[in-house]
Amino acid sequence: MRAVEIHEYGAARDVLNFNQDAPEPEPAPDEIRIRVHAGAVNNIDCAIRSGYGSEFFKQHGMFELPIIMGRDVSGVVDKVGVDVTQFTIGDEVYASPSNRGCADYVTVKANFVALKPRNLTHLEAASFPYVILTAWAALVDHAGLTAENTAGQKVFLPRGSGGVGTLAIQWMKAWGATVATTCSTKNIELVKSLGADEVFDYTKDGFEGRLQDCDVALDMLGYEMEQPILATLKVKNAARYVSIISPLMPLTVEHGYDKGVEMYEAQLADRKSVQAELGREFAWSFMQPNGSALANIAELIEQEKIKPVIDRVYPMEQLVDAHEYVESRRARGKVVISIVDPG
């Protein structure tokens, strides 16, 4: 099968390798095999490719070289493991495999897969799984938001024009939240069209000192903005701060695995206790595979409450250009990869 893989870490142009003759995977008893039609690129792909955090991944038995890239797929089930009952050959599905998605075929645990939203093409559906699972882990698993309790809550989603932000704005609006976000001047109309109620231009005045009384903040900016984002939250009112940019990887890169994890845990405990004094919760959150989350959001997509926001589509042969564009950090919504020419 065709696959784009790396045999060493480095810059996209130096290490991404188009293989015409990679071995086809076979599904384990609890897996399905997907004939991949489309994928997408996420920042994590670029991090894995560059070798950033490779020691950390090795310690977890993940991502040993060679690696087939790609953590988003939409396609058609073409083989089913003997224990799988919920999917049959021919089902159209979407999922976030642990790499290996930028290929003709990928195997994924059936529990981590959902039926593709019926109203979307494969190219559109492939823009969603990784960002859905990132936002779900943060907003549902950590911040405790549900379809029933979100109405009336004020949710701050800084970086609204990116892959996670464009999804999260629409989803939180669909569940009834009031949404505040940040972006640059050129993306104000985009985030407003997605439903954002309050928009702060980070290239002008920004949100600092101007946004307050939020119930939930999903930090997509990182350490430098942690304090200003915390300052937007209510005090003594069970407000929740969840960041999807944690220091875990940088600490393990800088101090080695054991020391880095120890420092991460100490920093997390400190922050939790400082925020608990203010009546707030603090969390660092990571994407988690979760088929029922994908099925849940597929319903909102089919109701057209959430629409894909796709900046660019590249054929798999041009994955180098796609990685370089994502690394520019300027993408509006998602960068999608065509595996099967949609014709």
Ligand SMILES: NC(=O)c1ccc[n+]([C@@H]2O[C@H](COP(=O)([O-])OP(=O)(O)OC[C@H]3O[C@@H](n4cnc5c(N)ncnc54)[C@H](OP(=O)(O)O)[C@@H]3O)[C@@H](O)[C@H]2O)c1
């Ligand atoms: N923990 C996890 O599991 C997890 C999962 C997914 C992502 N992440 C991390 O979360 C972050 C967001 O991911 P993503 O995929 O949504 O990113 P992305 O799509 O690559 O973000 C690109 C967008 O960010 C905007 N942007 C850049 N700097 C900004 C700033 N200072 N303020 C506001 N907007 C800004 C850009 O708009 P302009 O061109 O207008 O600046 C662009 O539209 C990344 O750091 C990523 O590594 C973590």
